[in-house]
Structures are given as C-alpha cells and as structure tokens.
Amino acid sequence: MSTLAAEANRRRTFAVIAHPDAGKSTLTEALALHAHVIAEAGAVHGKAGRKATVSDWMEMEKDRGISIASSALQFEYAPEGHTGEPFMINLVDTPGHADFSEDTYRVLTAVDAAVMLIDGAKGLEPQTLKLFRVCKARGLPIITVVNKWDRPGKAPLELVDEIVQEIGLQPTPLFWPVGEAGDFRGLARLNSEGEAAEYIHFIRTAGGSTIAPEEHYSPEEALEKEDGAWEIAVEEAELLAADGALHDQDLFLECTTSPLIFASAMLNFGVHQILDTLCSLAPAPAERASDASVVAASTSAIDEVRTPLDEFSGVVFKVQAGMDKNHRDSLAFMRIVSGEFDRGMQVTHAQSGRTFSTKYALTVFGRTRSTVETAYPGDIVGLVNAGSLAPGDTIYAGKKVQFTPMPQFAPEHFRTLRAKSLGKYKQFRKALDQLAAEGVVQILKNDARGDAAPVMAAVGPMQFEVMTARMDNEYNVETVAEPVPYSVARRTTAATAPELAKQRGVEIFTRTDGELIALFGDKWRLQFIEKEHPEFELEPLVAD
16 A cells, blocks of 8 residues: 555544534543543633633633634544554534534535534534534534433433434444433443443543543443443343444445444543544545536646545635734645645645645644644645635645635624724734634625725624634734624625615625625515516525
8 A cells, every 4th residue: 555545544534513512622622632642631611620622722712611613633543452553633623603603614524524412411402403414415424422421311212213303314323321311330332233242331530631441341240230220221222223223334424324422521431432433434535526617617627536646635624813822824724635745845726826835834733733744635734824725725736626615604694893993904904804814704895884894794693703802812903893784695796786786775795705795684675676676686695
C-alpha cells in the first residue's frame, strides 16, 4: 500500500451533532482525554471547580455553557490491541443551538460520519431531528450515543423504539447498559449475534475528570456480581437481536442502521468504546464529486470525481477569526479531499482562478495551533490569512476540480449594525468584512444606508449577539444592533430590482457575494406583491 493510501486509510473524520445541552462539548473533551492528548477533562460551564471545555474557547461559550462556533480537534488514537500506526482522528464539535444551524451544516459537508448524541432523559429533540435529516440527505453514516446514563431517564428499549419511530433509523446495539438510567454500572459488550459476551464495569473517579478505570468480567462472573441488573440487560439485548437489530456494515454505511452505545461523557463511562467503534466501523475518506453545473458549463477539463489517491484538492468549510488575540489573523478551515498537502505548495483557488502559496498552514486543537508540514485526505488544515477564501470554496493542484458550493441559509431575522463611536469607523469596517467572510451573519448594503449602517441577516437572533460581542472583544469596537421592519427575504435580479424598490414595504440590498436581496415587511406583503406583479423575479433563499 502506498504512503498516501495508508495515511488516508487511517483517517477518521467525524462531527458530533445533537440538541443543545446534550453534552457534545463534554463528550469531545472526554474523547480527547481517552486519546491521552489532555491529562484532565473540563466540564460544562457552571460546575464548581471545573474548567471550560477545550473546544469551547469563546468568552460567550464559557459564559453560557453552550457551543457557538464549530471547533476542530486532531489527535492520534490506537484502540486496545491495535497493531500498526494509530488512527488519526479529526473531530469537529458543532453548535447545537438552532440559531447556528448554518455553521453545523457546513461542518457536515466536510466529514465522513457523525456521532448523534442523545440525552437519555429527553430522547430525540427537535434540533437532533433536523440534523439527522441533513446527515441522511448527505448519506453520512451515524453512530448513536445515548449520553447522561448516570442520570434518571427513559428506559433503553423506549429510546430505541423512539429512534425507529421518529426518524426511521434502526439502532443496532454494540454496548448495552447494565443498570437503569441513573444507576449506570457498566456495559454489556454484545457480539455479532447480539449476545452479551462480556461485562465492562466502570469505577468512578473524582468529578469524572480522569479516565474511569474498567473491570472486565465474563457473563458468568457478571451474573454473580450484578445479579438482576445483568439479567435485565441480557434479556433486553436478546429481545433486540430477535427483532433483527444486529449490526450490518453495508446498512450502516447506507445510513439505514446505526451502531448504538450508552455512555456518560461527564463520568467518562463508555467513552473509549465510542472511539473504538469509530475506528473500526466509520468510513475512511472517500471520493467527492465536482459541481455538476460547473462541469457542464466549463470548456476546460474538470475532474468529475476526486478520489483520495488523486492530485491534491481541498474544500473550505469554515473561516474563523479571533482565535488568537496576539495575532489579528483569520483561519480558513480546509478539509483535504484528495492527494497529499505539503506546506508551501502552490495551489489554485477554483472560484477565482488565482494561485497562491500555502506557506502558513496549521493544525488546530481547539484554540491551540501548530504548524503542519504534511497532511492527507480527511485531515482538517487551517490556512492563515487566506483572505480570498470563503466557505464552500475549492482549492486544488494539477488538474482542475471545483466542488459543489455551500448554499447560504434563508435569514429570518434582521438588524442594522453601527459603531457607537464615529472614530472607530475604520476598525468597524475591517471587523465587519472579516466577520462577514466567516459567515457569522450575512451583510446587506445599499446606497441609502451607506457603509456605516449595514443590515445584518441571520438564521437566529443569537447570531447578532455573537456579532456584537466579537466586535467588542476581538476588535475593540462597541456596536449597536437595532431592529428593522423586515421579516422575509427573497433573491431578485437587476431587471426586477428598480420596479420592486418602488413598492411599499420593500427595500433592496446587495449581499457581500454580489446577490441582490429584497427584504419585505412580512409574508403577506410579499404575497400581495407576487400577486400584483407576477413578472417580478423572486426566489427563496433556501439551502439545498
């Protein structure tokens, strides 16, 4: 096997998705702990004496105890008994709050699998359902983890039934809980026939900040040790096996079934079992198709598909500034799709046709950064101050390729933004351009309002809070966000815009990507104008 093939084969790139407060960031920290890349885990903010998680580095994240921005962590991990090179894990912790759905969507275009985290007491929640549908549409295999089993919650069979009924995904248990929710004693490891082959008993540590020791018992020893709790676990596992809930790798990769694990990220119970499952079952980097519209419209030769063993290519899925207050730079997070990346190599930006050097390339671990010399398919690399790059852009070497762009979500909330002090205008403009490039909010401008008071458009109102907080904390610009009388946006054209602008309750803007956007007072105003002027060209701003 070639070096490139071997390196690509040992990569596992996945995202953690869930509803807010299901424990995503705590699990992310616990996974890093079990890979021995940190010595002590943090916890969700608010627990006395505990630290904020390494993936939640923004001040707002620490204050609120939720993830606001996606963050990437890369580390090596070798499952027990594994021979050869360890696996390279690229883990992306995503925001769970619905206001940041666009950021999560971008992440899901850059990974090969997802861990769907479910709160054992709450079961499936609205945001979990939405994110599952995105994974299903993209064909992302899903590993389901029921978290917080150390707290009172639903019965395990009830949770399995809920997943089947609500989203049509068949859980296939690999590790079944011994002890009901709130009395988490350990896990029964199930074999390929769904039979309990081993009992893994966990021992609590102080505050769950270190790896929980494990004791392993045979089924006979487990029956003697746990008595009724083990018998119940065995019976439930047998019941599911009789119903056909057994792991099938092909069905898993088709997103028809989902390996199921019970865990407590806070106590570090069941965590390395999650890592082991990812290494053994999650897919290695695969091929990626070009944008069909670009291929059809181009007269030049464009690859229709890039496989990991082809020439270098990568797709940008996120741009982030303000990660290092000592350096006013921005990072373009790139998922390597194919080939070998070498720092300093000359690459081409597919959207503009311009070439540039990748001299400043980093790997990241939360907020910590280190220079990367070489990276392979599946890896996530940060390119420093690559100002022309935006989420969805393609960069490549050799034969041209351009991957499908990432659509922007339809905004539902709108505010004007202005600096409190006119003396901060230059800093305001710089911060605005940088944060708009990241996609924190969409920025809309027109001649009437000028550059000093653009309109922010967002999926959720919390995005405005992030925008103003980052303006203040990272750029030292105090700002004011004020309501505007609009609630609906539509894309329009240069031919329609002049007459549309004459309509009452309508204002026309230009978005930073050059698109003309019309804002309407409400949906009834939009419906009236569409009825009166069927010739107007108006399109919804909806993600594919």
